[in-house]
Amino acid sequence: MHHALTILALVSVCGCGSWTNWSGTIHCQPRRVERPRSERELRAMVAAGSHVRVVGAGHSFNALACSNDVMLDLRELNHVLEIDAARGLVKVEAGITLHDLDEELAKRGLALGTEPTIDKITAAGAISTASHGTGFGHGAFSEEVTALDVIDAAGNKVIIDGGERLAAARIGLGALGVIYAITFRVERAFNFEIDERVVGEDEAFAQLDRLPLENEHADLFWLVTEHKVFLRTYKRTTAPVHLEHPAADWLLEHVVRTWVAHFGLAVASKIPGVTPLLNKAEPSTFRRRVEVDRSDRILHRFPGHQRVVSMEYVIPVEHTRAALRAIADSLTATGFYPNVPPYVRFVGGGGDGLLSPMRGRKSCAVEVLSYPGFAGWERFFRDLEPRFRALGGRPHWGKLFYENPHSLYEPAAWKGFASLHREIDPRGKFDNALMRWLLH
Template sequence: MRERLTNWAGNITFGARRLHRPESVAELRAVLAGADRLRVLGSGHSFNRLADTDGDLVSLAGLPRTVEIAPDRRSVRIDGGIRYGELAARLAAEGLALHNMASLPHISVAGAVATATHGSGVRHGNLATAVSGLEILRADGSTAVLDRDHPDLAGAVVGLGALGVVTALTLDVVPAFELRQYVYENLPAAALDEHLDEILSAGYSVSLFTRWTGPDIDQVWLKRDAPLTGDLFGARPADGPRHPVPGMPAENCTGQGGVPGPWHERLPHFRMEFTPSSGEELQSEWHVPRTAGRAAIAAVAGLRERVAAVLQVCEIRTIAADGLWLSPNHEQDSLALHFTWIADTDAVLPVVADLEKALAPHGARPHWGKIFTTAPSDVRGAYPRFGDFAALAHRFDPQGMFRNAWLDSLLDCSASLRGETPGDR
């Protein structure tokens, strides 16, 4: 490639020979026919080499937009290149909604689903749990169509791009709804310890933000349908709009102050019309069982000075359990600790390693698209169905067209090619 292509943050420069931008599935098939290794590039919002390749990259952003609402208005079929902000606006115009959204509406749906990206809420699964169907273009040009009754769907949804190119998805939808967003400041550490579950359950979606400069929580972002007045377990209502990162412009954030608004203008933290900056941050995230939430928070607090020195902000959220094989929330209600770091890889990586060591006793699973240094064997061991997924990936893509060095290491491909699964060793 003549152009120097990087991810959203600029910390990864892709090693691909070519970048393709097909405008139809037929063009995409032609790209596959001429490639030996290929990875799909979504919105580039991964912070590791998950999407990298020494072969070809393909962007699906040029595919025709597809938003086909089912006759019963309970699902929607979409193309593999659409982003959440555009889909949300189209659904809202039809009086429909998704069950949740991530902080940024700018990310691609297929990429977010493939990495189990999530919003927040004790009753709400990650974004991948909305998937009831996938259409996957395989290396030989055939299309695998999986619906909710297909035995492979639970393994394929959070697929890390290892099975093929997701050209279309079917998502569950619900009737459109309104939410109010409130921001509270300075939640006392004692209240967090004594009332953690109550605080995290106080709204449809709840996020706690801290810079770990002290024991208290800096901000609580609470999204709910009913009005709320007074303090929140000792935290005071903010006296105006806030950004999660101090000093950043609050006008980039979705409406606050308890003003009712459409679901897609309250669930994300940031407005769709705001263009996110790039190259100014790195990100890591770990999921632990909710039952270990207090202990995990205490483990991070034990590294407060180390963490705060390279941190912009940390967000604490919850995600409901699911049955997806590679979901970090597989069979466990989870608490997620998300870290937005300064853009200094050398300074951040030692702290990431310290956090991994501190959180490992609490069953931490890293977010697939973020920075982590956990050994592949330890990652595999955190997922009861990982061996099944490795076998599924080999069955869908026996020649490894859709893998890269990152996935080869994770999947332990030497074992897979011998007919074993990682669990056999």
């Protein structure tokens, strides 16, 4: 399903007239979608356009990438430009997917230290919204960036490689110029050992404080109606790759938990009474697994990719339990019956990204999801949002949010952002409706 939807998003980008994001829930009508094939073409297109918005792989759940004028799709700018293994740096074009980047690094015995779970997204799209993985050892993926080659509104190349300008540009929301190239910090290739199991929610929640401290990475899927949790912990190892039943697990992830689950959810969204049956069956599709694999393959391991809508708030970690209670309270208040498990990760507060939702504090990233066909998910998200905000939460820039997050950041952060914005784009060429709402 994930591949089919990616193709759908791609076709809608190339087909003139309308653009749809990966989840099929956000639409816009660009006048033109352009696909530059070289830096020169990119600079010329940027200089010529009056309003320009760049799109990555279209995996964001909100209208951040949308434009009704020119949209630039950089997926043909997807090459590795330089690798400096000795200094642990790789410079890539902005449109490379994380999957292709990981493969290129693996060929050279290198790896990223952290990255988001999804590998179909572009490097520039991932950093621009402060996307993240799990583990206190890292902040947002954007913090792995050491330099950016950015095209300004006049079509000139600007190198940003430190100081407050990089702190702003690393999470640019598509408004601080068009990123042409990104330099990432990388390390020597390594393996993770992952331990996956289903446990009772009491047992899982009793460990909430310890989990991120005792494990380099930990995340959990809350099977709310079954009072269970699918829990994963992973740590570095020098052990060789060891997979128990790779073919069966591939079928489970890509067929059962993606296509079959998608079909089940589509039916359940029309026939009340089916969702409880699906929820009941879900824990039995997971089994205890302790496996070792290449770091990127573990970081991208995900139990199925059904079409969803998503809202995620990054909340100070000491409020993890309160955040889970808030979900339960909102479900009760709105009567919404969960059909996709809430997902909880832990993220470090390191790095200087001005608009990083996790900056300066260890956090839990708490995500609620729904298959879009179910009535009532938006009422549930809207009821939950103020509860998350009351806990000090800040929204993920690439997911749904309804209240303006402007006031959730220090004025100095917006000042730094606005200063680079003025320098790169004095007339607002890169702004769209969502950006204007955020900035003013």
